[in-house]
Amino acid sequence: MPISHEEVLRIARLARLDVRPEDATALLERLNRVLALVEEMRRADTSGVEPMAHPLDAVQRLRADAVTEADQRELYQSVAPSAQEGLYLVPKVLE
Amino acid sequence: MLNSTLAELTAALAAKKISSVELARLCLERIGRLNGELNAFISFDAEAAQSAARAADARRAGKGPAAGPLTGIPIAFKDIYCTKGRRTTCGSRMLENFVSPYDAHVVELFERAGTVLLGKCNMDEFAMGSSNENSHFGPVRNAWNQRRVPGGSSGGAAAAVAARMTPAALGTDTGGSVRQPAAFSGICGLRPTYGLVSRYGLVAFASSLDQAGPIARSAEDLALLMNVMAGFDARDSTSVERPKEDYSRQLSLSLKDMRVGLPKEYFAEGLEPGVRGAVEAAVAWFKAQGARLVELELPSTRLAVAAYYVIAPAEASSNLSRFDGVRYGRRAEAPKDLADLYSRTRAEGFGAEVKQRILVGTYVLSHGYYDAYYLQAQKVRRLVARDFAAAFGKCDLILGPTAPSTAFELGARTADPVQMYLGDIFTIPAPLAGLPALSVPCGFDAQGLPVGLQLTGPHFSEALLLGAAHRYQQATDWHQRVPKETPL
Numbered sequence: 001m002p003i004s005h006e007e008v009l010r011i012a013r014l015a016r017l018d019v020r021p022e023d024a025t026a027l028l029e030r031l032n033r034v035l036a037l038v039e040e041m042r043r044a045d046t047s048g049v050e051p052m053a054h055p056l057d058a059v060q061r062l063r064a065d066a067v068t069e070a071d072q073r074e075l076y077q078s079v080a081p082s083a084q085e086g087l088y089l090v091p092k093v094l095e
Numbered sequence: 096m097l098n099s100t101l102a103e104l105t106a107a108l109a110a111k112k113i114s115s116v117e118l119a120r121l122c123l124e125r126i127g128r129l130n131g132e133l134n135a136f137i138s139f140d141a142e143a144a145q146s147a148a149r150a151a152d153a154r155r156a157g158k159g160p161a162a163g164p165l166t167g168i169p170i171a172f173k174d175i176y177c178t179k180g181r182r183t184t185c186g187s188r189m190l191e192n193f194v195s196p197y198d199a200h201v202v203e204l205f206e207r208a209g210t211v212l213l214g215k216c217n218m219d220e221f222a223m224g225s226s227n228e229n230s231h232f233g234p235v236r237n238a239w240n241q242r243r244v245p246g247g248s249s250g251g252a253a254a255a256v257a258a259r260m261t262p263a264a265l266g267t268d269t270g271g272s273v274r275q276p277a278a279f280s281g282i283c284g285l286r287p288t289y290g291l292v293s294r295y296g297l298v299a300f301a302s303s304l305d306q307a308g309p310i311a312r313s314a315e316d317l318a319l320l321m322n323v324m325a326g327f328d329a330r331d332s333t334s335v336e337r338p339k340e341d342y343s344r345q346l347s348l349s350l351k352d353m354r355v356g357l358p359k360e361y362f363a364e365g366l367e368p369g370v371r372g373a374v375e376a377a378v379a380w381f382k383a384q385g386a387r388l389v390e391l392e393l394p395s396t397r398l399a400v401a402a403y404y405v406i407a408p409a410e411a412s413s414n415l416s417r418f419d420g421v422r423y424g425r426r427a428e429a430p431k432d433l434a435d436l437y438s439r440t441r442a443e444g445f446g447a448e449v450k451q452r453i454l455v456g457t458y459v460l461s462h463g464y465y466d467a468y469y470l471q472a473q474k475v476r477r478l479v480a481r482d483f484a485a486a487f488g489k490c491d492l493i494l495g496p497t498a499p500s501t502a503f504e505l506g507a508r509t510a511d512p513v514q515m516y517l518g519d520i521f522t523i524p525a526p527l528a529g530l531p532a533l534s535v536p537c538g539f540d541a542q543g544l545p546v547g548l549q550l551t552g553p554h555f556s557e558a559l560l561l562g563a564a565h566r567y568q569q570a571t572d573w574h575q576r577v578p579k580e581t582p583l
Contacts, residue, residue, distance in 0.1 A: 003458070015412060015457040016419070016434070017450055018442035027451065030512055034404060034455055037513045041401035041475050042467060051473030052480060054303060055289045055529025056554065060332045075196045081426035088421050091430050 001039070002032045097121055097259040097583055098575070101168060101316035104262055108155060108167045115155070115167030119148035119211050122169045126213065126260045129581055132241060135254040137174045137232050138182050139214025144169070147211040154209050165323060166209030171264040173252045174215040175222055176202050176307075177296040185298045186220040186230040186248075189424045189444030199296025200328045201265060201307050208323045213261050217251030220446045221415065222272055222300045224248045225515055226508065229448045234505055238578035239281060239544055243502040246276030252310050253280040258581040263311040263320055269301050270403050271497075271522025273308035274534040278497035278547020281536045282574065283564065284310045285317045288554045289529035290335035293328030301410035302333070304403075304526045312574050314535060314564035318342040321557060337555070345562030351385030353563070356490030360396040361521060367500045369540025374496045377537040377548045380570065381494065381563075389490045395478040396524055402479070403523045404516055405459050405472035411449075412456025418444060451512065480528040487553045492563060496521055497534040497547030521549060531557045535564040536573035545573070 003011075008028050012019040019027065073086055082089040096104075096113060107113045123141045130136050151167035153159055177183050177195035179202075184190045198206070205212070219229040227235040227250025235250040237243040238258040245254040249266030253276035256264050266273040268286035277284030285308050292307040299305060309320035321342040328334045357378065362371070382388055420426035420440030427443055430436035445453070459468035486493060498518060508515040525532040530551055537548035548567075550560045568574055577583055 007458075008454070011454050011457050011461065013438075014461060015453050016416075016437040016441055017445070017453060018438040019450075020442075027454070030451055031454060031458075033511060033513050034451070034516075035458075037516065038401045038405055038459075038468065038472075041398050041405070042471055044395075044398050044471070044475055044478070046471060046474035046478065049474040049477050051470050052477040053473060054333075055476075055480070055527065056335070058290070058333075058335075061334075061336075063329065072196070076422075079193065079196060079423045081420060081424075090421055091432050091436055093433050 001035070003028070003035065097125060098577060099262070100313050101262050101311055101319050102313070104168060105164050105319070115148040115151040115211060116145060118167065119144050119169050119213070122213055122261055129258055129260060133236050133238060133254050133258055134217055134233050135235055135251040135258065135260060136171070136214045137184055137186070137217050137251070140181065144211050144213050151209045151211055163208050164319060168210045168263070169213050169261050170205060170210040171213045171216050171252060171255050171261040172202065173218050173249050173264065173266045175218060175267055175298045176265060177298070178202055178212070178215065181215065183215070184232070186218040186232060187444065187446065187449070188231040189418050191231065191425065193424050197296060200293035200330060201324050202296065204323050216249070216255055216264060219248035219250065220449050221298065221411070222248040222267055222269055223411070223448050223452055225271070225275060225518055227251065227276070228505065228509060229446055231446060237279060237502045238581045240502065241580055242504050243544070244279065244505055246279035246502065248272040249310065250276045253277055253282060253284070256280070256282050256310050256312060257578055259577065259583060263309065263316060266308055266310050267297060268306050268308045268526065269304045270407060270526055271519050273310060274497050274522050274532060274547065274549060275519065277310055277534040279502040279545065281545030281576065281578070282310060282312050283314055283317055283533065283535050284308060285321070285533040285557065285561070286525065286531060287321065287325065287557055288531045290333050291325050291555070293331040293334050295328055295330040299414040301407040302414060303410060304407060306526070313568050314533065314561045315343070315346060317533065318346065318561045340558060342558050342561055345558040346565045348559070348562035348566060350381060350563065350566055353386045354389050354490040355381050355386045356389045356391040356486050356493040358391045358393040358396070358486070358493060358495060360393050361495030365499055366496060367540065369501060370496050370499060370546050373538030373540070373546035374548055377567065378494055380567065384566070391486045391489065391493070393482045393486060393524065395475065395482050396520065398475050399479045399524045399527055400516060400520050402472040402475035403527060405468050406476065408452040408456035409460050409469050410456070412453045412460065415449070415453055476527045479524050483524070483528045483530060491552070492556070492560060493551040495549050497549040498522065501540045501542070501544035501546060525551050530554060531560060533560050533564055535567060538573055
């Protein structure tokens with residue numbers, strides 16, 4: 001089931017990806033090729049088959065609720081595009 | 096010396112036939128000479144490498160921590176491994192200037208072992224690609240033929256080992272990114288069982304599939320690398336708790352009466368004749384050693400490609416949402432609001448293939464499509480795993496080609512993503528099932544391009560796969576041939 005031009009722009013908004021109108025047509029063509037490949041899989045008979053989320057069917061390990069990490073805020077914020085007094089700075093959200 | 100395997104270099108260092116400083120100098124000279132052509136490294140730091148080599152020589156002389164087998168061995172990392180104080184770009188403009196504040200677990204383990212980090216290898220952006228043409232830092236070229244791709248996504252690591260710039264490198268494999276470039280480059284690469292090697296500090300692509308894997312010239316070398324890198328790490332929630340193993344313990348394994356599975360889907364139409372010929376000759380060799388050949392079916396093989404290209408993009412769209420211009424990496428100039436900051440940062444920072452996969456992933460996870468695509472892909476994933484479980488009731492390991500073709504020309508498959516993706520048909524099933532698999536060189540096609548033989552085994556059968564591949568390499572010299580375009 002091919003997707004439409006409007007749908008590409010909708011997905012791009014969901015993914016927070018700015019797609020330029022002039023790129024949308026080429027992108028749409030490539031996406032529809034990939035979705036055509038995927039279409040074969042949709043027709044496979046999987047009735048009664050449990051979905052497999054983990055290749056060893058394992059569940060995530062839990063750890064004790066204890067402090068294990070040292071405070072490295074300054075180090076980690078040193079690579080931020082904009083940080084001040086321990087805060088990440090972004091454009092104003094509320095006027 | 097540059098043509099020696101890790102095992103031989105280890106012996107030479109122990110016998111003081113060469114120092115780590117000399118060895119690092121030889122590798123760095125070769126990187127300096129060849130990197131302009133091959134583009135295998137994104138960054139390398141000669142001074143840091145020399146200083147690590149001096150420390151390794153001191154350890155071998157009895158100063159500092161006791162030396163191990165790999166102390167003083169030069170090594171390279173795919174640029175997806177976080178390395179403290181060094182750039183870690185993941186092949187992306189998004190992380191072009193990112194200097195990691197910490198080391199990946201595997202990087203720490205090799206540092207503790209005393210290896211010498213030469214540099215960081217080129218790769219497809221965020222490990223998404225099968226040709227290393229998707230790097231922000233330009234394509235890597237195949238050492239055997241520079242008009243051809245080295246494979247991907249660990250293409251820089253494979254080209255660096257093939258061209259003898261480093262005796263070993265560490266890559267990652269999500270759908271074949273260690274094995275396929277190893278096959279295209281005439282060297283060895285192992286994808287370990289899911290969870291066997293810690294992924295702490297590896298930039299995440301598709302978390303239910305990603306695994307770190309070693310790349311070197313021989314299976315014996317891969318075993319030495321696995322002895323350092325495998326093991327439980329509490330910082331990776333998918334790390335498997337099990338006792339440490341010696342991956343070299345089955346190197347003298349007997350192939351007599353070993354049951355070798357041959358899936359008919361792996362020898363179907365579409366295989367290049369040169370690949371078929373080399374792989375069939377390797378199968379005949381195993382038979383001549385007394386192995387019993389078992390014909391098999393893995394009927395979900397083709398569906399596996401489609402399922403992978405739903406699951407991997409879905410997980411990638413989620414993992415890559417962290418690149419938003421706030422905490423690290425690139426940020427768009429003068430954003431007008433927060434939404435603009437996110438969407439322009441991501442539009443500028445990601446390349447075409449990454450964007451395409453994020454969009455596919457977002458689509459298959461979006462409201463109304465989740466069951467039809469994502470859940471269905473997870474069910475097909477179970478079918479693939481069941482195929483293998485049934486197969487391993489009848490055989491000890493599976494043989495087949497690593498890829499249906501040898502290295503293709505740059506640009507040959509960039510126009511059609513599906514043509515590129517279908518080239519991954521033999522490397523995708525093992526990761527879906529969490530199985531270990533390795534690629535070992537098994538000959539050349541008529542154009543002189545290397546062919547890879549893939550061995551796949553049950554979970555945690557790495558020692559067996561390495562043993563079988565080592566026996567084959569003792570009888571063949573494919574891995575000892577030096578690429579003509581990069582003579583020693």
